[in-house]
Amino acid sequence: MGLSFGTKAPPTALSGEVVVSGLGKSYGTSRVLSDVDLVMNEGEVVSVIGPSGAGKSTFLRCLNYLETPTEGTIAIGGARVVAGGKRPDKSSIDHLRRVTGMVFQSFNLFPHLTVMENITLPQRNVLGASKEQAQEVAERLLKRVGLPDKAKAYPARLSGGQQQRIAIARALALSPKVMLFDEPTSALDPEIGLEVLAVMRDLADEGMTMLVVTHEMHFARDVSDRIMVMGNGGVLEIGPSQQVMSEPQNERTRQFLKAVLDR
């Protein structure tokens, strides 16, 4: 019996800031995500696009275990979780959440806390930062997202775009290795969305590793290094942004891009 060398390297052999392999999720018999692979280098920005119901958000939310994947492995910035079988231990999930920061479509700021408290509470609880340290970080980040004068405001007093920028600052305050964005501008007016996109663009320029589920095609094309197109719970194609936008390989991708770009 001769040794056969596999055509596919085992997942552990891959290196990168993000290594996702064979990720899948089923509810009973219905499969919402199947066999998603993704390797990202440090500083890389990948946009995830595709029609609704394609599994984009589910994929993203599996990466920090807001959804529990049923198969595959996730390795991000030193944290590693193998899905399926027994529920993975809480400490690896905590680790995964520690190295990722997430920005939601609906911002999800804590409405009963001021902007400052929104940004300092997680630092104090998760990092054990002192009040002074946490405030210093918060002030620096508020400047960075262009809202240095809003520290004392409550979220209800802010516009959607401002709330989302605060949410980005809140996530950044924990120094994540990878930022996950789940349709960060979908709940915003197109004009207001621009201020959020500008912050994300700066973040990308500064070398943050980012995975962005989005319907903003300009952002996907101009800011991200690669575009991953999803459909029907799987990856349709993935490649350099310009290439996917101008010469999509997959028929379903062509259809989708035509629908989005022709409108």
Place this chain on the structure above:
Amino acid sequence: MITQLLPAIAQGVGLTLYVTGASLLFGGVIGLVLVGATRSPIGIVRGIATLYINVVRVIPPITWLFLIYFGLPQYALRLSTIQAAIIGFSIIASAFMAEIYRSGLLSIPEGQREAAHALGLSTLTTVRHIITPQAFRVALPAIATYGIGLLKDSALASTIGVREITYYAQQSAEQTHEGLLSFIVAGALYIVISLVIAVVSRRVDLTLRKKIGVA
């Protein structure tokens, strides 16, 4: 006449407030435990808590008081009238408060928990700093309404001899034969206390609402 009746009946205000306040406090704390139990991953714990909440609420308050004050001594548990009243009303309040908390918890958008998870906040911090303050804000008007209800129910404590407002009103009525006036005075005292509770809770509610907006 009223100058004699008012001070006589107002002697009961202290115990009315004491029984109502203590029961609301104990009931509020036990209610927290109960609502936690109804969300327990362990089925039997959930079942017992749900059963407790539903059974307690359908038994009339006066039945609870008689059961505790007249029933328990049969098993050598003799309580003072005030103890019996507070225990009875605390049991009842705990079931109602659990229901009020539950509606408060349900009003919190799922995104709040998700954000807490994504940030990696501990369960304790999430419950203490994220969930509870928001649930409390939503539940506050219902808690105030229930507090006023409990204040009125506390009159039942007079039936086992707690010297609260209604007890003294009854006593005055018998001694002075001014039945109508005695109970009007008692009613007026309940109105005043209720108004204070309502106004204070409304104030707090408006302040919170102005500050953080409607959740």
